[in-house]
Amino acid sequence: MATLWPEREAARIVERWPDEARPVLETGFGPSGHPHMGTVGEVVRTHYVAMALRDLGKDPEIVVFSDDMDGLRKIPKNIDAPWLEEHLGKPVSSIPDPYGCCASYSAHMNRELAEMLARTGIPHRLVSSASMYQGGHFDDVIRRLFRHGQAILDLMLPTLREENREGWFFWQPRCENCGRVNTTVVREWDPETTRVRYTCTGAFRGVRGCGYAGEQDALGGKGKLGWKIDWAARWLYFPVRYEMYGKDLIDSARISSEIVRLAGGEPPVQMFYEMFLTEEGRKISKSVGEGISLENFHRWGTQDAVNLLMFKNPREQKRLGPETVVRYMDEVLTLPKEDPQYRYIYYHGDRPDLGGLRFSDLLGLVNAIGVTDPDLLRPYLERSFGHKQVGEHWGYVRELLEKAVAYHEDFVLPTRRVPDLTPEQWAVVDDFLALLDREESADGIQGGVFQIARDRGLPARDVFRILYGVLLGSDSGPRVGGFVTLIGKDRVRELIAQARDQARPGR
Secondary structure, three states, X not given: OOXXXXXXXXXXHHHHOOOOOOOEEEEEEOOOOOOOHHHHHHHHHHHHXXXXXXXXXXXXXXXXXXXXXXXXXXXXXXXXXXXXXXXXXXXXXXXXXXXXXXXXXXXXXXXXXXXXXXXXXXXXXXXXXXXXXXXXXXXXXXXXXXXXXXXXXXXXXXXOXXXXXXXXXXXXXXXXXXXXOOOOEEEXXXXXXXXXXXXXXXXXXOEEOOXXXXXEEOOOOOEEEXXXXXXXHHHHHOOEEEEEEEHHHHHHHHHHHHHHHHOOOOOOEEEEEOOEEEOOOOEOOOOOOOOOOXXXXXXXXXXXXXXXXXXOOOOOOEXXXXXXXXXXHHXXXXXXXXXXXXXXXXXXXXXXXXXXXXXXXXXXXXXXXXXXXXXXXXXXXXXXXXXXXXXXXXXXXXXXXXXXXXXXXXXXXXXXXXXXXXXXXXXXXXXXXXHHHHOOXXXXXXXXXXXXXXHHOOOHHHHHHHHXXXXXXXXXXXXXXXXXXXXOHHHHHHHHHHHHHHOOOOO
């Protein structure tokens, strides 16, 4: 009985198409901006469904479709290229690369995505919308859609705002004069020949068409289908058997499914997921550049932590911030191999046995010792977690330490502060020093901190916050008992003495 969500999704696909040996699973990418964590996360999650399909004897293929025929509607805030203003409304595949290293704007974004996906190790096929249209691959599908054109109009027009209905058509010619697709208006169309007459007289966000009037065939890549119709065209062409998408696209997916049925096809099994949010609760935007990017996440965390983040209930909103990295790194490094999630998270191979080492332990070590050279920190780790676990996997551990050092430099040092404690709070610290004199084991020290809290009638979290403030200059940290074992009692006493000295009046 399937209990994990990828297995349930795979069962839905096989139930719908039991005899299909190689089902296509699609994900989409809008290359109008840089790819981000959500972009890659969609591929990772789709890969989980592909893994479950293989368990059922299927050989699925993941198609990552880049919408690089879309017109650029605005300049992303994280791209410093004001000259792009003159290219607004043109397909991103025909706009120069603002970074000057690729054949076009979209080629640059597609390359960034390809590099990110290569890091995941997930097999996939990256397909360019421009190549599909211009190579004639969509021509048969376009003919089918034109034959059902009036039904598509009858379906689509009531879903549009009243001010957008006049002049709307499901095909967007590319103006032969100015090259824009977002300013053309279809005036006449023939469902049999797929020819259209158009004028470049539309406008959006202050951009106006050039006024050109022309005629063109919708075949051969001279223009593109509108968004929801384009999505339906992909589902018809491959044909796509599974696609997941963000919650904001539920209505679009419903309409695209109806268009597929109008054209005589069968829409894929679908699943929507909740959006990733910034720390402030805003949706991550590739145009604004807000939120943790996948590139930055990899500066502090491993791909395995990203995998776990993507595996967790896709229907649950997740806020991404520095603490997210620590939380998922800790969990992924201690995830038991018998956990059903494990094989999905570690699809590339087993994790080394590190004796229970957590990322927060590494952060605490770097912070407490004040050393950023991983090789100088190695003896502390071997003493606490075992020479065998650390020494035999030093390459892996060293990489974790490098990420911990980067996190320390980016987030800990800028916020580290000397605690301003009351005499009563310093008395708690004195209790902790006395505890160190009588307890040797990590568990004994950890339990002793809880006893200090009970003896003083304080919430345990408040006592731990006091200790983290004195020892690490922060509100949180690793398990105190393990931390003392890791850095040694002498270093703990030094840190407390330094904090007490810095807190004296006049300093």
